[in-house]
Structures are given as structure tokens and as C-alpha cells.
Amino acid sequence: MITLHQLSKEYKNIKVLDVESLEIPKGQSFGLVGNNGAGKTTMFSMLLDLVRPTTGYVLSNDIRVDQSEGWKPFTSAFLDETFLIGYLTPEEYFYFIGELRGQNKADVDRMLGDFDDFFNGEILGVRKYLRDLSKGNQKKVGIVAALIGNPEVIILDEPFANLDPTTQIRLKKILRELKEANGVTVLISSHDLMHVTEVCERIVVLEKGRMVKDIRTSPETLRELEAFFSGEIRENASLA
Template sequence: MITFENLVVRFGEFTALPDFSLQIEEGEFFTLLGPSGCGKSTALRTLAGFTEPASGRVLVDGKDVTSLPSDQRGIGMVFQNYALFPSMSVRENIAFGLKVARRPKAEIDERVRAIASEVALTPAQLDKGVAELSGGQQQRVAIARALVMRPRILLLDEPLSNLDAQLRGQLRIQLKELQQQFGITSIYVTHDQDEAMSMSDRIAVLNQGRVEQVGTPQEIYERSATEFVCTFIGSVNRLRDESVQTLASYPGTPVQAGRSSYARVERFVLQDRGQPSEGLHVLDGVVERVDYHGYFTQYAVRVQGDPLTVRVPYHPSAATFVVGDEVAVGIAPRDVLQYERTQSVVTA
């Protein structure tokens, strides 16, 4: 178990983490998610021992490691730029930590061979220079170098951000499989929502150094605890006050008038005008743009003078619309997310 306890981290006059508390369970794949500059990498580096907090504590299995040197914490780390040694072979890069630890040569050779096999690096690739490898292969080398030390905790700081979209998708799956295979507590830092949602057991959403919400991907998405989480995760439309008042008048509705209200773009129903719409609040609109993505089509619809985004998943029988079509857009009260009004400006 990892515990951040009232952690304060400052860089000069700037406070990166004003009062950071978080608990991560053993064996979890846990993600710190948030926009650039929110403090997620600072939290990771403080756990690793690379950044010293002004106050607060970091505990691992109940032991205070706040002042412990980084090489004594049993933590492996994979950096965004991989931090590989360009003058060394792949084999030498993976073996580096074991050599520093003065392990016997036979043990080093066996552990390097075994971990290389686990991360799909071939014997031939072990004797190449790292510059000869693709970005995905270099990423595997960085992971192997961390795992060969058999750490209790693995930290990954945006390790896929330098790769193309297709390779990122492949390596997400492999990373998660490796984590499950080794059972290592893993903390992953990213600003990519898709990575966080698809890989994590739990997610902490950070904003300006503070934890907005901790939960499973489903909890974060479907029951966003704050307005920031709601608007940061996925795509939403902000509802007009008139629509909120109408939804609040439905019998048994959870919707309350006078609150900031949103609905995710895929929760709207798009249909021809005049079709049955039981249980939905329906507004007439006109299609202004159609974006086809294969597994879904996204429509920009002008409703009561305002733009509204509606995402329709692919289905062979799904109705399709073109620019200029007059349509009806419906939303159910149960799909509305509501928050106390704030002074923050939120994009619809």
C-alpha cells in the first residue's frame, strides 16, 4: 500500500502540490490523470525520491520513506523519453541496474534473458544498439530495465506519449498484461483519457495539485464528482437553463433547477422530428456538420441557437443524417450530471 499524507511540494514561490493525500492499494494499476501542470508528475517523482517535499509524508506498506534515498525504495521507473544509454547495447541497458547492484554475471545473464522474453524482445535485438530499435521497441527496453530489478512498485511517467496512435493502442494492452502478470503495484501518469480509462483499476483526477476525484473508470465517467471532472473526462454538452427547468418538472426526476447541468454527447438521442420520445426531453434542431469516425458518427446540431454535439454509435440500422436535416434531439433526466454553480467558465 502507498500513502501520500498531506504532501506539500514547492518549487521556489510556486506550490505544485498544496495538500496532496492519496492511497493506492497493493497490486493496483493506478493512474494519475489531469492536464499539463496539474502536479501528477510531481507526485510520481516525490514517491520515487527524486523530489523532496516541503512537508507531509510518503509511506510504503506503512513505512515512512519520505527521507529514504530513491535507490532504497524498491521502485522502478519508466520515463517519457525512456532515458536509455545510447552508447550501450539493449542487453547492457537492461543489465545496468543489476551490474550496479553487483549481482553475479550468471544471474544477470539469466534475468536479462528472461525479462527480454517477457517484453517480446528477441535475442538478436539484445545485441543491437538502442538507436537501431523502433520507438515501441525502445519503450520495451525501458520497461525491461525497470522490471529486471524486481521492484515492488513500478512508476510510468507518460511512457507512450512519443509513439504513434496505433502503436500506443497496442502497447496499452501489453503494459496492462505485463502488470497483471507480475502483480506489481503500478502508478501511471498521463493526460490521455483513453489510456487512463482503458488501463486503470482506479484513477485519481488532479487539478492544480489537488485530487478532484478517485474512483474506477466507470465511476469517474458516469458519476463525475465535480464539474471539473465532468468537463475534463470525455465530451459533454452544457444544458440551457430552460432545458434544465423542463427536465426538473418531470415526475420522479433527479434533475434540480438552478444547477450547472451537463450530459455526455453519446447519451443524446438523435432522430427524425415527430418520432415517439417517451421519457426524453426533446428539442428541435438542424444538422450543421457530420463527422464520420467509423465506429461512431458525430453530429453538430444547432438547437435553439446554440451548438450541440451528438455522438451516435455505429449500428447497421441506425438512422443517418446529412447537413441541413431537421432533427429532434432528446435527453433523459437520468443522464444529466449536475453541480453547484461556480464562477468557472466551462466550454459546452
């Protein structure tokens, strides 16, 4: 589904991302972990053609994302609040996205009905503009909007951050359901090792722009990741 080929990004001669090759098959739920500055957001931005690669390219369904716009109809994403339109109400925003993805009002309403739990009564019908919602509620809106219109590729950057524990659990359930649904490729990044290991079947660790681990999730994965990241601390301590 998604192929990264010799993808790299340099800012002022510093490589912030350098991925030799990465293949994400259709239907995989893919997790990306790494410390701040590891290149997670840069990588996701490049998948969406929001950042121009220094070298290499991204193929999505055999379409080069920087050369054609053909990937847009089957791809949706929520990276940060710049994906929200502040002066719309949540409903208006959902309908807007729906219209862009060929869904009418009724389709969107039906789909939103499934998320009543997730919204916890704080999103629909609150008569507030998105810019006046709390960070957590904005995130809920962005995540659900990314699910509108049956996209085949869904990219979520740090979906668990800023969410309350109840919502985190509900989000995990939603992501697991997406995994069951046939053919939806979900890419998420997270700082929370426990969450990613629970919802992703494959986890890639980025460190300073490089892929240092590529794991198929198993019961041992969480321990392996924890060992890896605490090993980093020890290493740094011994260096200092």
C-alpha cells in the same frame, strides 16, 4: 503500499502539488490524469525521492522514502529519458539494470524473450547506442527496463506518449497482465483518457496540484472524465 501524507511542493510560493492524503493499496493499478502543469510528474518524482517535499512525506511499504533507501530494491520507474544511459546499447542497459536488481544475464534474456512482440525487432541486436534510437524506441527500452527484477512498485510517467498505435495496444496488454500478477502496484500517468481507463482500476485527477477526482474505474468513467475535462474548457471560455 504507498501513502502520501499532506504532501505538497512549492516553487517560489506557488503550490504545484498539494495532496492532503492518498493511499494506494498493494496490487492496485493506479492512473493519474491531469493537464500540463497539474503536478503529475512532480508527484511521481516525490514518490522516488527525486524532489524534496515542501511539507509532508511519502511512505512506501512503511518506509519514508526521504529518510531511508530501503524502498529502492522493490521500486522501479521510468519517468523520462534521464532514466536511460545514452552510451549503452539496449542490451547492455538491460543487463546493467538487471545486475542492479540481482538478475543475471540469463534471467534478463529470459525476461526479454517475452517482449519480442513489444520491441518489434527494433531494439535488440540493432547495434545502436540508446542515444541514437528514436524517441519511441527509447521509451520502449525504458518501460521494459522498469519491469526487470520483479519490482513490487512500478512507476511510469506518460508511458503511451510517443508510442505507435500497435505498441500502445501491446503496452496495454502488458500493463493488464501486470494487474493480474499478484501484488504488483503500477502507477501510470497519461494524457490519454481512453488508455488509462482501460488499464487502471483507479483514476485520480489532478488539477493545479490538487486532487479533484478519485474514481474507481467503471464503464462510465471515460465519459465522466471527458465531461470533466471539456467542462474545464467551457468554464475557461465563460471566464474569458
